[in-house]
Amino acid sequence: MEHPSQDSLLKHPNSITYESPYPLYALAISHSPHRVAVGSFLETFNNRVDVLSFDPETLTLKPQLPALSFDHPYPPTKLMFHPSTSSPNLLASSGDFLRLWDLRDHSAEPLSVLNNSKSSEFCAPLTSFDWNDVEPRRLGTSSIDTTCTIWDVERGVVETQLIAHDKEVYDIAWGEARVFSSVSADGSVRIFDLRDKEHSTIIYESPQPDTPLLRLAWNKQDLRYMATILMDSNKVVILDIRAPTMPVAELERHAASVNAISWAPQSSRHICSAGDDTQALIWELPTVAGPNGIDPMSVYSAGSEINQLQWSAAVPDWIAVAFSNKMQLLKV
């Protein structure tokens, strides 16, 4: 049960650590070749995205050779590789704009900078985005201007823009090709169907009005379920879209606030969450919750508050976490 100090080890049979000169936040993992993009978090204009190559066989994780890294204006709020294996070199980032990058052998070329505002040369700042894995030319961004923008990234045009919430939209997740969901500072989870843009469905509202919901994860293995986290809360709220307003479960074993959630890419019943208590917890959702709540199945303790978590379909038996200036791949 003991775990060696994370600081001393860069490589351990079941976890691999990358230490960056900067604090890290955004993370993305690609299909083969397995690459990990890490975004710095510096509260200045100059930030950086580094691309590492990851070999699950030899358990190596190192900066790609020749080095592949590029400047990013402001910290990327999210990084994501193209969801299909056909375009493993396409990386998207959000922040001041939605940017697409083409990762070449020696360099990363900015492909496009997408601005969702017609009227201004400035884009409303983007808090997050999600790439539709069913329809990969479709990508949705969430913004603090209360809108969600659906892009056709192949054509580089806005497909539609919806005023999704009453307040800032903090996260967005696709369910199917035309259905997405978002969470907001207004405390609601809403589902949108692009075929009927007039309406949205409120799936959940935070118990105290206007407690912002910060992150959202849609269970890709069983689309009836999604998970969200609240501001300053140690709960992971599991929702069943068929039963709006009442969460089907609340996972409350974190000792401090939760920062990130990710459903298992290969199982409909497993979800991982990470938080300020430095722990990453893997939960298995029972069919029926007991009176004492649900206990997690397993736990990993990092050296400090875990800020980011990705359980990617690209490497389903690895979970990537970011804390302070480290990125770690954990064997599940």
Add this chain to the structure above:
Amino acid sequence: MATGLQMEERVPENLKKKLALAVRSIQWSYAIFWSISARQPGVLEWGDGYYNGDIKTRKTIQALELNADQLGLQRSEQLRELYDSLSAGEASPQSRRPSVALSPEDLSDTEWYYLVCMSFVFNIGQGLPGRTLANGEPIWLRNAHFADSKVFSRSLLAKSASIQTVVCFPFLGGVIELGVTDLVLEDPSLIQHVKTSFLEIPHPIISKKSAGAGNTRNDKNPACAVLDQDILDTKLVPHVQGEELDMVSPNNSSNGFEPNQPAEDSFLVEGMNGGASQVQSWQFMDEEFSNCVHHSMNSSDCISQTFVEPENDVSVPKGEQVNDHCLQDLQECNHTKMCFLDVRSNDLHYQSVLSSLLKSSHQLILGPYFRNYQRESSFVSWNKKGLAHCQNPGGETPQKLLKKVLFVVPRMHVGDLFDSPEDNGIKDVVWRPEADEIGMSNALAERGQKEKLNERFFTLKSMVPSISKDDKLSILDDAIEYLKELERRVGELESGRELTEVEARTKGKSQDSVERTSDNYGNNKTNNIKKPLINKRKACDIDETEPERNRVVPKEGSTDNVIVSMTNREVLIQMRCPWREGVLLEIMDAISNLQLDCHSVQSSTVEGTLSLNIKSKFKGSVVASAGMIKQALQRFTRKC
């Protein structure tokens, strides 16, 4: 058999109809007629049955409107068909599927129970039906879902289906079994009633109650969702190798029976363990084996699925295979005389039948990854004690980085501040016309502008007390609060005082200070001119803390409210002056004109007197003397 019935006649005609009427009249969930097996004399097997419990989905496309009667019969038949098709084995896995109206995903828990019952056979004297037949006496079993499996071999199944009461009584050489999800006290007259009113009369009475309505399952109410947790608690992570299995823990929603739970759980685990090692080829790495999975699909209810139904037909062939396997096991088990083994085999039966029938998309895929977790996984089993050890960084802002990403970073990008719209009138989504052109823009070009803005923000921040955070939003929030506070104070003072009003000074304001004011706080200034001022009331009594400083002692009696201390290039200014709107700005401007760069400003207004503590530094090479500074600032103290 003592009954002497011919095998061919073991299921009386019209029995299904009679069962239907009987069970519906008493509003129970199901009725089964167990009859002597034709193939294996001395064994009771499924003869016929009628299902009257709740129904999850109706898939059939019906041309005709069926009445409740027909619907119920049809459902029972469809269930039977489904069972036949599932147990038909792998003979023609692809071809037979379409003929079945129902698929496993469509069934409610009670229907599962009913369906799985079809696979049971009982020796005479064994199990509930067997004993009923042997004794010739009815058996009334309450709390069937908690019954010892020696008494009621399907107790685990019953638990999953919330079947609480089961009644068996001999009938026509076989046994009629009735079951219901409610707890019903023993009532011989009910049996009599059923027997005489329905089963034994030729012409059935029309029942009043339509099928399916009576038996509400509890699991529609999420609040009742208790239980089962203990099972799941028992250390998950199965060490299963080889075939992945979908272990089924009873996924029921029976409630209010917690006291019995632990026993049930350990029993289940033991049973599964035993069963597994006995029949299946699963290997266990240690004794920690425990059960994990449960079928969620079928626990759910009739809420319509708004958006998506996960597609999962893939796994059918596998399910069938397992199914055959376990049906075969079942046969073996039933021939075993040892009660002990029966217990286990029944659990296995329960588990494997369900798991195979239910088989759908969710499997314990994590199993293979977890099986060696102690060696390979970074994760360790969770336990409550772990909580105590984990660091809980106290005092820190929770979700610090996440909040920065969401709240602060977006504001870094923009010169314009995005206020969240408060127009709560429009709730529903409107969308803007499609935008076909995209603005490619260069953020860098805007940096100059942003820097200026940042500078102004910095100034604003330095002027407002109690600014906690550095982000622009907080600065503005605090500034707004501060202004409100000041306005409130003005209001108080204006209404409360009877002092002579003093006209604001309208001239002599330095022009350059006006120019230096940015838009952000320009408004404050433009409104302030005519506002009355407050007489200063307090004399200066600021403590001097650093005596070694080059101190300029104020000379003028009543206006000695400016103290300037200099240490190298650091200048500490303490002053008091009558408060009026905009005075702070003017002071700041004046200080700025003296080539002083403020890095900390504390201000407070008490009874119309503005007290300021300013720490500043010379920014240029020209250094004003303390006297000059004082002189420049004293005009503010005199203004009234």
